[in-house]
Amino acid sequence: MSGSRTKTGILGLEVYFPNTYVDQRDLEIYDGVRKGKYTIGLGQKKMAFCGDREDINSICLTACNNLMEKYNIPFSKIGRLEVGTETIIDKSKSVKSTLMSLFEAHGNYDIEGVDSTNACYGGTAAVFNSVAWLNSPECDGRYAIVVTGDIAVYEAGPARPTGGAGAVAILLGPNAPIVMEQGTRSSFFSNCYDFFKPNLESEYPVVDGHLSNRIYLKALDHCYAGYRRKCLMKLGKQVNTDNMDYILFHAPYTKLVQKSVGRLLYNDFKTSQSSSRWAKFQEFKGVDEVESLTDRKLGKAFTKASKPIFKKKTELALEGSQNIGNSYTASLWFGLASTIANATKELPGKHLTMFSFGSGCTATMFGFNVVGSVEHIAEKLNFHERLNNRVAVHPSQFTQTLLEREQTYGKCGIDMKSGLQTLSKGTFHLSKVDRLGRRFYGVTSTEVDFSEILSPSVSTTRIPVPIRPPISSKL
Amino acid sequence: MSGSRTKTGILGLEVYFPNTYVDQRDLEIYDGVRKGKYTIGLGQKKMAFCGDREDINSICLTACNNLMEKYNIPFSKIGRLEVGTETIIDKSKSVKSTLMSLFEAHGNYDIEGVDSTNACYGGTAAVFNSVAWLNSPECDGRYAIVVTGDIAVYEAGPARPTGGAGAVAILLGPNAPIVMEQGTRSSFFSNCYDFFKPNLESEYPVVDGHLSNRIYLKALDHCYAGYRRKCLMKLGKQVNTDNMDYILFHAPYTKLVQKSVGRLLYNDFKTSQSSSRWAKFQEFKGVDEVESLTDRKLGKAFTKASKPIFKKKTELALEGSQNIGNSYTASLWFGLASTIANATKELPGKHLTMFSFGSGCTATMFGFNVVGSVEHIAEKLNFHERLNNRVAVHPSQFTQTLLEREQTYGKCGIDMKSGLQTLSKGTFHLSKVDRLGRRFYGVTSTEVDFSEILSPSVSTTRIPVPIRPPISSKL
Numbered sequence A, B: 001m002s003g004s005r006t007k008t009g010i011l012g013l014e015v016y017f018p019n020t021y022v023d024q025r026d027l028e029i030y031d032g033v034r035k036g037k038y039t040i041g042l043g044q045k046k047m048a049f050c051g052d053r054e055d056i057n058s059i060c061l062t063a064c065n066n067l068m069e070k071y072n073i074p075f076s077k078i079g080r081l082e083v084g085t086e087t088i089i090d091k092s093k094s095v096k097s098t099l100m101s102l103f104e105a106h107g108n109y110d111i112e113g114v115d116s117t118n119a120c121y122g123g124t125a126a127v128f129n130s131v132a133w134l135n136s137p138e139c140d141g142r143y144a145i146v147v148t149g150d151i152a153v154y155e156a157g158p159a160r161p162t163g164g165a166g167a168v169a170i171l172l173g174p175n176a177p178i179v180m181e182q183g184t185r186s187s188f189f190s191n192c193y194d195f196f197k198p199n200l201e202s203e204y205p206v207v208d209g210h211l212s213n214r215i216y217l218k219a220l221d222h223c224y225a226g227y228r229r230k231c232l233m234k235l236g237k238q239v240n241t242d243n244m245d246y247i248l249f250h251a252p253y254t255k256l257v258q259k260s261v262g263r264l265l266y267n268d269f270k271t272s273q274s275s276s277r278w279a280k281f282q283e284f285k286g287v288d289e290v291e292s293l294t295d296r297k298l299g300k301a302f303t304k305a306s307k308p309i310f311k312k313k314t315e316l317a318l319e320g321s322q323n324i325g326n327s328y329t330a331s332l333w334f335g336l337a338s339t340i341a342n343a344t345k346e347l348p349g350k351h352l353t354m355f356s357f358g359s360g361c362t363a364t365m366f367g368f369n370v371v372g373s374v375e376h377i378a379e380k381l382n383f384h385e386r387l388n389n390r391v392a393v394h395p396s397q398f399t400q401t402l403l404e405r406e407q408t409y410g411k412c413g414i415d416m417k418s419g420l421q422t423l424s425k426g427t428f429h430l431s432k433v434d435r436l437g438r439r440f441y442g443v444t445s446t447e448v449d450f451s452e453i454l455s456p457s458v459s460t461t462r463i464p465v466p467i468r469p470p471i472s473s474k475l
Helices: A024-031 A037-041 A056-070 A095-104 A122-134 A209-235 A254-271 A279-284 A296-305 A307-324 A328-342 A375-381 A383-388 A395-408 B024-031 B037-041 B056-070 B095-104 B122-134 B209-235 B254-271 B279-284 B296-305 B307-324 B328-342 B375-381 B383-388 B395-408
Strands: A009-016 A020-023 A046-048 A078-084 A115-117 A143-152 A164-173 A178-180 A186-189 A246-249 A351-358 A362-370 A428-433 A439-443 B009-016 B020-023 B046-048 B078-084 B115-117 B143-152 B164-173 B178-180 B186-189 B246-249 B351-358 B362-370 B428-433 B439-443
Touching: A009 A056, A009 A328, A009 A375, A020 A024, A024 A037, A024 A046, A024 A395, A046 A307, A056 A078, A056 A095, A056 A143, A056 A164, A056 A428, A056 A439, A078 A095, A078 A122, A095 A439, A095 B186, A115 A122, A122 A143, A122 A164, A122 A328, A122 A351, A122 A362, A122 B122, A143 A328, A164 A307, A164 A328, A186 A209, A186 B095, A209 A254, A209 A351, A209 A362, A246 A254, A246 A307, A246 A328, A254 A279, A254 A296, A254 A307, A279 A296, A296 A307, A307 A328, A307 A383, A328 A351, A328 A375, A328 A383, A375 A383, B009 B056, B009 B328, B009 B375, B020 B024, B020 B395, B024 B037, B024 B046, B024 B395, B046 B307, B056 B078, B056 B095, B056 B143, B056 B164, B056 B428, B056 B439, B078 B095, B078 B122, B095 B439, B115 B122, B122 B143, B122 B164, B122 B328, B122 B351, B122 B362, B143 B328, B164 B307, B164 B328, B186 B209, B209 B254, B209 B351, B209 B362, B246 B254, B246 B307, B246 B328, B254 B279, B254 B296, B254 B307, B279 B296, B296 B307, B307 B328, B307 B383, B328 B351, B328 B375, B328 B383, B375 B383
Parallel strands: A046 A164, A078 A115, A078 A143, A246 A351, B046 B164, B078 B115, B078 B143, B246 B351
Antiparallel strands: A009 A164, A009 A178, A020 A046, A115 B115, A143 A164, A178 A362, A186 A362, A351 A362, A428 A439, B009 B164, B009 B178, B020 B046, B143 B164, B178 B362, B186 B362, B351 B362, B428 B439
16 A cells, blocks of 8 residues: 555644734834844744643644544544644653543544654654554554644744744545655754753753754755655656745745745756856856855845745745744644645645754655645635734733743643633633643633733734833843 | 565664663662562662763664664665654754764765654654654665663652663664564553653653553553454454463563553453353452452452463563663663563564553554564674673662752753763763753763772672662652
């Protein structure tokens, strides 16, 4: 039973993101930085965040349960469930084990799979593992689900506007409209410290931004070369940015993805036999591989030249990450959700090139072929409406919320600080962490009510609100 | 390409455990507990431990590198490398990414796989994932390696003697002497808090021992029932404790494994059509399923009756766990190493039933068929000699070492407290954790030298040593 024969791939997709966000324009004003630093410099619009009533378990519970309900799948029909995350709140107990409460309520205990961990790559690893399971003799005809999500928060400072929060639940099985291409994927793994979380008692990572951008592009080079080689060998297909349909990236922030499309074009240039097409780039012919990663002139030239490609093949995939922020392991899969929402009718017959990256580092380029309609997925996602139905929160409220998360993070036997008013009906939330550290969850039963606890957004109303200094000045 | 056709399974096995251990008899004296509490009550002999010069990365580096060297595999021939562990020292960066340093030194960056996490089950999850990869179109003819290991330490108190430390590196590929049985494995996953690690800044878990034992046996019931059903359906084989060849368990401590063999027999009794054979157990016929898990009389009766099975089919697998202690994710695989060492000649043609368990909880029963000689594996393992070549350390030294681990655990920019004298030549060790939390490793280049830093064992020499009170009395 081979994957290509059974068309193993994605049957359904559900996303979850908090109802609250901070507008990056407001954050620029609040942080006192140059106008456009976050909105143009990073290319970001809105950043989702949540209070301490939500944790990695609760957002994955919400995404997974909503997937099951929207697709009306009997809970007995799931044979594998795997989680990708780097939001670790227990060093032993997996998020997957918490998700089991949804299934054991229906008598289903026989569900393989645990948590896959390596920075932003865990969701991709989980998808690969689940597809392999579906095509193996272990699969008894049931479906697999991957739930991938993270809560991305940074200490006050330049990295803070690159946070975000969200989860994606992916239903995998045979005869899928979005079929995983097999035998072509290509990886680059290397030992480095570009982004890591050695401070176990803190929710915040340690980040070497320059190294991270450099290794992201280096990994992209390697993966693209390997992917092209395998596509030629296995599919007889000469892949380049001209004939790719859609190109989706792990998206820490928009600007890096724009650079990445330029980088693909640079790779096309480097490997092209034609010299006429690339006449204006001849000055970059001799640039050393390592130098090319930080050569600003080279980067700018190819990013600029690749703009039409970016506009046509990649930008539509960034709606989620621009408006939610970085959701780490879920980022690439929010890219898929965005693409389905923005190219619903165009997708059938098209190919998706996916680039997954996790710091540390791990990266893979792989492909999906859309072989059927995705209209039912787009309808259930209802992506635009849900993104638009959120409420902007003043940056001071956002800052206060992160301060509260700091106070309760990793603590046992204390009360949560956030309310439940911003949670939509049906959202799972943390109701208690007892003195031993056991976590208990509830489901919000009332409709969302923003009025009581949220200050209006600066950019939308300009009503004066109590401004607190950013946390950074207190530390 | 199906796994059964290509005989996908275990081609090689390498283990690592520290050179230092504390004798459980000495620990009984030192802790002032009843004689036999640890040695008979738990069934344990020796407990391996390490200082703060070793961490999860270093022990996995050692095991993986030794596997590569002993089996003389070119580093380019590995296409997948996955880690199972619950010893989390960085919430984002995987152990796998650190292991990449071994391979990138040889120019191999294209190696899939990350870390699998759920308590003691991660190694098993990694093996399942790797076998599925080997049988998938993604495998390009290269091998897979799973490295599974943990450093198990407990705060002073009744759980402390159930610690241990070790890692196992498993080479997987086609045409293996130990072939993974496919299509029969059966799992039990459930959401519970029996053993977990919510205190992120501490190396110690929170344990509900009674719940953990109960859920272990309940999971065993479910997995055994599912495994028997699938073996009957797929292989036409009526499985019971009579016709199993060897039965290997995740082994937190010996006594629980003895009870587990009894539990399998109880399941045979419950499902047997024959009444004559089970005449003396008739009083247990009507015991409720939940009650049966804690019914001491029932447990004792079946544990006693199963002794011949335990002696013949299971005890040989416990040499590692009795003499090293619990190595969490590696425990079941130390069971395999022990079995290979103790039944080298007998194994070909035999079947191994494996029961993997991780708190939280996750459990699977699965099988291996030994179809070829394992003499070369046994020879390279050199298991008995390596176990015997270790040095017993006085419990006060062990206690002091754990105190030192507490002081440096999770800290950045401080000096390690342990020396390198107890490390064998070729052992990887932590040389520095810089102020950002980046970890740097070295390889011991000198021969082991115990003489300087170790006090002799109480039970072997009885030389008076400075006795410190156990930590528990200080807390």
